[in-house]
Amino acid sequence: MLDYGNVREAVEMLGEPSLRNVRQCIVDIRRQKLPDPGVFGNAGSFFKNPMVDVSVLSAVQADFPEVPFYTMPESGRVKIPAGWLIEKAGWKGQSLGNAAVHKNQALVLINKGHATGREILTLAEAIEADIRYKFNITLQREVNVVE
Structure with missing residues (x-):
């Protein structure tokens, strides 16, 4: 866990690598990168x-x-x-209608206000198609889509 991203450095700034400091570090990192769901x-x-x-x-x-990558030894x-x-x-911070890619975290699609589920899916599909075209990589959704 400490070797993921900048976690080790952030924990060291809080002191010893205790459970409390690791938890606080993760909370702080998420607050910086992820949008406030109330907004x-x-x-x-x-x-x-x-x-x-x-x-x-x-x-x-x-x-x-x-390009960053992580070797998955069990699968090669x-x-x-x-x-x-x-x-x-080039999608980070971009919008399609009321749906957008968050400006601080490209993995997060946001509703800028009154976006429909169709708008969110249209944005996701556009991103998926672009990644397939530019990198020959197929993205899979982590969210469950309920229709």
Whole structure:
């Protein structure tokens, strides 16, 4: 847990790596990155981080050598952060109607006010199509869609 993102540094700023400090660190990080649901309706992370073959990673690295990835030893595949893909594709902070990609966290789709479920899904589908086109990677939704 401490080796994920900038958690270790944030915990060290609070003191020793106790359960209380780790919890506070995670709460603080989420408050910085995620929208206040009282201001913007959202379902949290909308897309799963895709697991891809190493050959797909190599193709992405040809254009973006800095692409972050995590090796999944049990499957021989790698996981690429969906938020990174969405941001690199230019969607972070963008809107379609009243639905938008949050300006601080590309994984979060928000309702800017009076967005319909169809508007949210239209935005999600546009992002999915763009990621497939630009990176040859299929995003999967983390949310459950109820129709």
